[in-house]
Amino acid sequence: MMTSKTFRARRLPAHGVESGWAALLPPRTPTPELDRAITVDVVIIGAGFAGLAAAMQLADLDPRLSVAVIDADVVGNGASGRNSGFIIDLPHDISSGNFGVDAVSKSHNEIVVARTAIQHYARLAEENGWDKDVFDRSGKYSVAMTDAGTEHLATYSSKLNSLGEPHQLLGAEEIEEVTGTRSFKSGLFTPGAVMVQPTALVRAIADLFQEPVRLFERTPALSIETSSSGCTVKTPKGEVRAGRVILATNGHAESFGFGSGELLHVFTYASMTEPFDPSTLAGSRKWGATPAAPMGTTVRRINGADGDRILIRSRYTYNPKIEVGAGSIQSASDLHDRKFADRFPDHRHLKMQYRWAGAMALTWNSVPLFGQVEDRIFAACACNGIGATKATAAGIATAELVVGHRSQLGEIFRSFEKPQALPPQPFTDVGARLNLAYREWRAGRE
Structure with missing residues (x-):
C-alpha cells in the first residue's frame, strides 16, 4: 500500500525587476488564476521552456489527455523570458579538453538535444506564422576581443570540422x-542557431493552448500530495487532482525538496540600452554574438520601431536563496557599462534603459x-545554463516518459547519470x- 506524502513549497519564485524583453512588449493579460478544484490527467508546475514544451508534447502524443499548467507568475516573467534569446544548436565546450571518441559521442548527443528543441x-513558428521578431533562424556569431579569444575560436573551428558542422x-x-565596431579581433559564424525574443516566444506558446490543455497564471503550487489514488497540488485558491x-x-x-543538495542556483545579468538611431552604427541591424571565452560577454543588436538597442549580458553570481x-544588479550594471564602452566606444554615451537578472x-x-523523482512525480529541471535548448528538450523527454513514448531524445535523457551530491557546507558556498x-577573471576582456 502506497504511503501518502506531502511536499510543501518552502518558498515561491521571486524574479525581481521586469526584464527588458517584457518591457518592449504590450502588457500581458494573464489567464485566470485557479480558484476551484479541478481534476486532470497531468498537472505541470511551471510555464517556462520546460513546462510549455511538456504540455505541447503531451497534446501531440495523446490529444485526449487533460492537462493543467500552473505558474506562480505571468508567463514570460520567469527565467525563460529573461535570457539573451539564443537557441544554440552546438555544444559550448567542444574546444576544451580531449576530443576522443567519447567526446565526439557526447557532442553528437548534445546536438540532438539542442536541435530537437x-x-x-520551428514547427510551431511555421504552423502559427510567427515573424522573425519572435523566432529567427539567423545563426549566431562568436566574437573575440583578444588574441587568446581568436586562438580559442580557431580551436573551436577545428573541432567543428571534425564533427562535420x-x-x-x-x-x-x-x-x-557585421557588428559595425572595430573592437572585435575575429569572429566565427554558425548557421544553425536561432535568435528569439524570449518573452514573446513563451507568450506565443502559452496563447496556443486549448482544451483539454488549460493554463492558470498567478497560481503558485503550495504543496504536492501523493497517495494511492493520485496527486493533489494545492494552490492559494484551489487545487488540481491529477x-x-x-x-x-x-x-x-x-x-519542494527535490534535488536537495544537488542544485547550484546561479543568476546571470543583462542590460539593454535606450533606443538609438540605426544610422549611427554601421553593420547589420540584427545580430547576436556569444563570447569566445566561457563566462565572457554576450552581445545582441535588436531593432524595433523606436530604433535599435544593444543588449549586454555578463556576470554570474551564486545565490542559494534563488533571488x-x-x-547584485548594481554591481553587474557597472560591469555591463564597462563592457559596452569597450565594445562600442563611439556609443558609450548611450544609457542603459533596462537591467535585470535571471536564474x-x-x-x-x-x-x-x-525523470521520476517520486511516485507519480516527474522532473524536467536543472537547465545547466542552456535553458532554451536543454530545458525545452527536457520538457519534451519528460512528456514522452509520462506516456511511455520512446525516442532518440528520450534515450539520451535516460542515459544521463543522476545529479551528483554537492560538497557539504560551507564548501559549496565558498567554492561556488x-x-x-x-x-x-579568466575571461578578461572577453
Whole structure:
C-alpha cells in the first residue's frame, strides 16, 4: 500500500525587476488564476521552456489527455523570458579538453538535444506564422576581443570540422562588417542557431493552448500530495487532482525538496540600452554574438520601431536563496557599462534603459534533474545554463516518459547519470563563489 506524502513549497519564485524583453512588449493579460478544484490527467508546475514544451508534447502524443499548467507568475516573467534569446544548436565546450571518441559521442548527443528543441519551435513558428521578431533562424556569431579569444575560436573551428558542422571564421574586417565596431579581433559564424525574443516566444506558446490543455497564471503550487489514488497540488485558491505531476520549475524543484543538495542556483545579468538611431552604427541591424571565452560577454543588436538597442549580458553570481538584491544588479550594471564602452566606444554615451537578472540551476556533473523523482512525480529541471535548448528538450523527454513514448531524445535523457551530491557546507558556498569569480577573471576582456 502506497504511503501518502506531502511536499510543501518552502518558498515561491521571486524574479525581481521586469526584464527588458517584457518591457518592449504590450502588457500581458494573464489567464485566470485557479480558484476551484479541478481534476486532470497531468498537472505541470511551471510555464517556462520546460513546462510549455511538456504540455505541447503531451497534446501531440495523446490529444485526449487533460492537462493543467500552473505558474506562480505571468508567463514570460520567469527565467525563460529573461535570457539573451539564443537557441544554440552546438555544444559550448567542444574546444576544451580531449576530443576522443567519447567526446565526439557526447557532442553528437548534445546536438540532438539542442536541435530537437529548435525543431520543436520551428514547427510551431511555421504552423502559427510567427515573424522573425519572435523566432529567427539567423545563426549566431562568436566574437573575440583578444588574441587568446581568436586562438580559442580557431580551436573551436577545428573541432567543428571534425564533427562535420558548417561554420565560417571571420577576420577583424569581416566581423566589423557585421557588428559595425572595430573592437572585435575575429569572429566565427554558425548557421544553425536561432535568435528569439524570449518573452514573446513563451507568450506565443502559452496563447496556443486549448482544451483539454488549460493554463492558470498567478497560481503558485503550495504543496504536492501523493497517495494511492493520485496527486493533489494545492494552490492559494484551489487545487488540481491529477494522476501525474511534471515539475518544470528548474531550481525551484529544491523548494519542494527535490534535488536537495544537488542544485547550484546561479543568476546571470543583462542590460539593454535606450533606443538609438540605426544610422549611427554601421553593420547589420540584427545580430547576436556569444563570447569566445566561457563566462565572457554576450552581445545582441535588436531593432524595433523606436530604433535599435544593444543588449549586454555578463556576470554570474551564486545565490542559494534563488533571488537577487539591488546590490547584485548594481554591481553587474557597472560591469555591463564597462563592457559596452569597450565594445562600442563611439556609443558609450548611450544609457542603459533596462537591467535585470535571471536564474539558472546547475548540477555538479552538468546533468539534468530528470525523470521520476517520486511516485507519480516527474522532473524536467536543472537547465545547466542552456535553458532554451536543454530545458525545452527536457520538457519534451519528460512528456514522452509520462506516456511511455520512446525516442532518440528520450534515450539520451535516460542515459544521463543522476545529479551528483554537492560538497557539504560551507564548501559549496565558498567554492561556488570562488569558481565563478575565477572564471570571470579568466575571461578578461572577453
